[in-house]
Amino acid sequence: MNRYTVAVLVRNQFGVLNRVTSMFRRRQFNISSLTVSETEVPEYSRITVLFDGAEMQKQQLISQLYKLPDVCFVRELSPKASVSLELMLIKLELSQSVRDTVLAIAREFDAKVVDSTEASVILQVTADSRQLDAVIDRMREFSILEICRTGCVSLEKGSTTIREIMNQ
Amino acid sequence: MKLSGADIIVKTLIEQGCDVVFGYPGGQILDVYDSLYRFSGEIRHILSAHEQGAAHAADGYARATGRVGVVIATSGPGATNLVTGIATAYLDSVPMVAITGNVMTSQIGYDSFQEIDITGITLPITKHNYFVGSVEELADTIREAFQLAMSGRPGPVLIDVPKDIQKALCEYTPQEAVCPLEKRTAKDVRIQAAADCINASKRPFIYFGGGVIASDARQEMLELAETIDAPMGCSMMGLSVVPTNHPRFLGMQGMHGHYASSTAMHNADCIIALGVRFNDRVIGDKEKFAVNANIIHIDIDGSELSKTVMEAHSLRGDLKLTLQKLLPFVEEKNRSDWQADIERFKQEGALYADSRQGVTPKNVLSLLNGYLQDNTPIVTDVGQHQMWAAQYLRFKNSRRFISSGGLGTMGFGIGAAIGAAVATGEKTVLVTGDGSFAMTLQELATAVSCRLPLVILIMNNGVLGMVRQWQTLFFDKRYSNSVLDKKTDNVALIRAFGAEGEKVSDLEALQKALDNAFRAEGPYLIDCAISQDEFVLPMLPPGGTVDDIIVKAGDEA
Numbered sequence: 001m002n003r004y005t006v007a008v009l010v011r012n013q014f015g016v017l018n019r020v021t022s023m024f025r026r027r028q029f030n031i032s033s034l035t036v037s038e039t040e041v042p043e044y045s046r047i048t049v050l051f052d053g054a055e056m057q058k059q060q061l062i063s064q065l066y067k068l069p070d071v072c073f074v075r076e077l078s079p080k081a082s083v084s085l086e087l088m089l090i091k092l093e094l095s096q097s098v099r100d101t102v103l104a105i106a107r108e109f110d111a112k113v114v115d116s117t118e119a120s121v122i123l124q125v126t127a128d129s130r131q132l133d134a135v136i137d138r139m140r141e142f143s144i145l146e147i148c149r150t151g152c153v154s155l156e157k158g159s160t161t162i163r164e165i166m167n168q
Numbered sequence: 169m170k171l172s173g174a175d176i177i178v179k180t181l182i183e184q185g186c187d188v189v190f191g192y193p194g195g196q197i198l199d200v201y202d203s204l205y206r207f208s209g210e211i212r213h214i215l216s217a218h219e220q221g222a223a224h225a226a227d228g229y230a231r232a233t234g235r236v237g238v239v240i241a242t243s244g245p246g247a248t249n250l251v252t253g254i255a256t257a258y259l260d261s262v263p264m265v266a267i268t269g270n271v272m273t274s275q276i277g278y279d280s281f282q283e284i285d286i287t288g289i290t291l292p293i294t295k296h297n298y299f300v301g302s303v304e305e306l307a308d309t310i311r312e313a314f315q316l317a318m319s320g321r322p323g324p325v326l327i328d329v330p331k332d333i334q335k336a337l338c339e340y341t342p343q344e345a346v347c348p349l350e351k352r353t354a355k356d357v358r359i360q361a362a363a364d365c366i367n368a369s370k371r372p373f374i375y376f377g378g379g380v381i382a383s384d385a386r387q388e389m390l391e392l393a394e395t396i397d398a399p400m401g402c403s404m405m406g407l408s409v410v411p412t413n414h415p416r417f418l419g420m421q422g423m424h425g426h427y428a429s430s431t432a433m434h435n436a437d438c439i440i441a442l443g444v445r446f447n448d449r450v451i452g453d454k455e456k457f458a459v460n461a462n463i464i465h466i467d468i469d470g471s472e473l474s475k476t477v478m479e480a481h482s483l484r485g486d487l488k489l490t491l492q493k494l495l496p497f498v499e500e501k502n503r504s505d506w507q508a509d510i511e512r513f514k515q516e517g518a519l520y521a522d523s524r525q526g527v528t529p530k531n532v533l534s535l536l537n538g539y540l541q542d543n544t545p546i547v548t549d550v551g552q553h554q555m556w557a558a559q560y561l562r563f564k565n566s567r568r569f570i571s572s573g574g575l576g577t578m579g580f581g582i583g584a585a586i587g588a589a590v591a592t593g594e595k596t597v598l599v600t601g602d603g604s605f606a607m608t609l610q611e612l613a614t615a616v617s618c619r620l621p622l623v624i625l626i627m628n629n630g631v632l633g634m635v636r637q638w639q640t641l642f643f644d645k646r647y648s649n650s651v652l653d654k655k656t657d658n659v660a661l662i663r664a665f666g667a668e669g670e671k672v673s674d675l676e677a678l679q680k681a682l683d684n685a686f687r688a689e690g691p692y693l694i695d696c697a698i699s700q701d702e703f704v705l706p707m708l709p710p711g712g713t714v715d716d717i718i719v720k721a722g723d724e725a
Contacts, residue, residue, distance in 0.1 A: 022291050022292060023292070060475060
């Protein structure tokens with residue numbers, strides 16, 4: 001099983017996200033992350049999908065996406081040629097005895113302290129999804145109170161844009 | 169000129185060349201019905217007994233003509249009653265536009281009376297659907313819906329129109345009827361590679377489906393078959409593309425396909441699949457399916473390519489155009505060894521032919537064959553009678569076998585037959601079973617009031633025959649809820665609806681009844697008793713291979 005990152009340009013219209021996720025659900029595609037946002041142009045929204053599966057299933061996922069009239073362009077992003085990042089907020093219970101250890105680990109992962117009280121701390125970490133998993137694993141020895149993640153966003157490296165590739 | 173949304177709907181339908189719509193009125197679609205009343209000189213409305221019947225009728229109309237079928241229903245239950253009809257059309261790639269009313273925009277989302285989220289409900293069973301938010305976008309939405317329904321792989325599209333949009337006024341300018349979106353063909357290099365594969369093969373087999381009808385590629389396919397000296401077989405959706413008696417045609421594939429056809433595909437070294445899916449009903453165990461064959465697949469829908477089986481060459485494109493580009497690259501060859509094999513398969517298949525006397529399915533349908541004209545639409549419901557019709561009836565022209573393949577919708581028949589009869593004006597035959605017929609028989613009222621020339625042949629075995637067959641084979645004859653034992657008098661029933669019919673139990677009486685039926689002007693029902701223990705054979709058990717084919721009763725033991 002491989003993990004694929006797929007960027008999807010869709011018409012920026014009401015209900016499009018529902019059409020895409022409904023198709024994923026009924027065809028049982030294994031989606032580990034999905035984000036959607038507006039783009040540099042108002043006509044399009046951009047969906048970034050992390051999909052786990054075999055090559056044949058990925059082809060099927062792309063073909064099925066193209067059958068939705070609201071889908072304008074689908075592009076698989078290779079890990080090497082793209083930048084993929086996700087933001088996580090993680091809230092930890094913090095007793096005096098572990099405070100320094102936790103903050104040291106946070107520095108190790110370039111995490112930023114965005115809230116701090118006597119009893120707790122919220123760390124903001126931006127990294128690729130697997131690194132975020134590693135941060136969580138590392139913090140399990142402490143008391144994790146809450147986690148919230150944005151899901152992965154991804155852009156290809158270099159000056160080329162997805163819209164240029166679409167229009168080629 | 170400013171028109172109301174309702175008038176714009178009807179005017180745009182007329183502009184798109186739609187001359188007949190099927191439907192059922194109700195509160196939230198009243199404005200459209202008022203427009204239909206006023207424009208009744210330009211567009212005909214067929215009132216069904218139930219919205220499901222109207223949806224199947226629009227489907228039957230589309231299958232018989234290739235044009236977009238249109239169905240109209242009100243909000244809430246009117247809309248949900250369409251669901252089975254829309255899903256049936258979706259699974260069989262039938263171009264259809266469904267228009268539903270909904271509560272006024274300000275009441276959407278409040279669980280108002282007869283409010284239902286029909287765009288949400290039909291999301292997975294339409295190519296696309298629309299909730300119309302303003303009257304300004306209404307006409308273009310309908311045009312886009314027609315275009316989507318007929319383009320690429322056809323299918324149903326739904327448009328949900330709130331009542332206030334139907335009432336709102338807007339400028340309307342008529343436009344030309346839309347054309348399908350531009351057709352594409354597969355890339356030259358891929359076509360060349362596929363041709364090389366065909367040229368190198370010793371035992372090519374053409375497996376085709378409904379895509380040949382949709383793309384009108386019959387001529388190109390027959391030319392390919394002649395050039396490479398290949399036999400042909402089809403999925404159920406491909407029936408009627410090639411005349412049943414065509415010398416290269418071996419018959420239907422799949423669970424109840426013809427022996428020679430299934431055996432030939434299994435022994436082929438190159439399967440050329442044209443506008444057809446590798447559905448589980450056709451391939452059985454996909455790990456063991458045609459392991460020695462290179463599969464070449466041409467389809468307009470990219471998602472069908474390499475979906476279930478590994479393909480050597482997947483060509484995405486319009487079938488007709490792609491075949492036209494492929495033909496110059498394939499070499500003319502005689503493959504006499506392969507033809508000798510085919511002859512042997514045919515002879516083996518003939519050994520298993522049913523030669524019994526009496527009211528067997530084969531004899532009943534053979535009699536019916538004598539009454540069929542080249543253009544007679546033959547419609548079926550779903551179950552044993554459907555498979556027998558697929559196996560034994562003789563087809564001459566495309567679009568004349570109309571049957572629910574993908575969804576397998578019992579109750580499809582009478583509605584679809586109404587649609588086909590309205591579309592073609594031909595005497596239309598519905599072959600049905602007592603189970604399927606009972607599901608939607610209220611549409612007899614529609615057939616009678618429209619005086620449609622329907623011959624309804626019920627193959628009545630008093631049981632749910634296909635369920636019973638599976639229970640016999642795979643559930644140790646525990647006939648759970650498959651014995652109907654209904655006291656319904658079908659002849660009295662059709663009389664109650666205002667038409668004639670008769671009950672028969674031998675072939676002589678059947679012949680007379682068919683004489684009467686084909687002479688009658690309106691609907692005529694024949695209730696033909698057959699044995700409850702008839703099997704559909706041959707049968708490829710689910711998940712099995714061609715080696716597991718059951719060819720005669722008792723084989724399964």
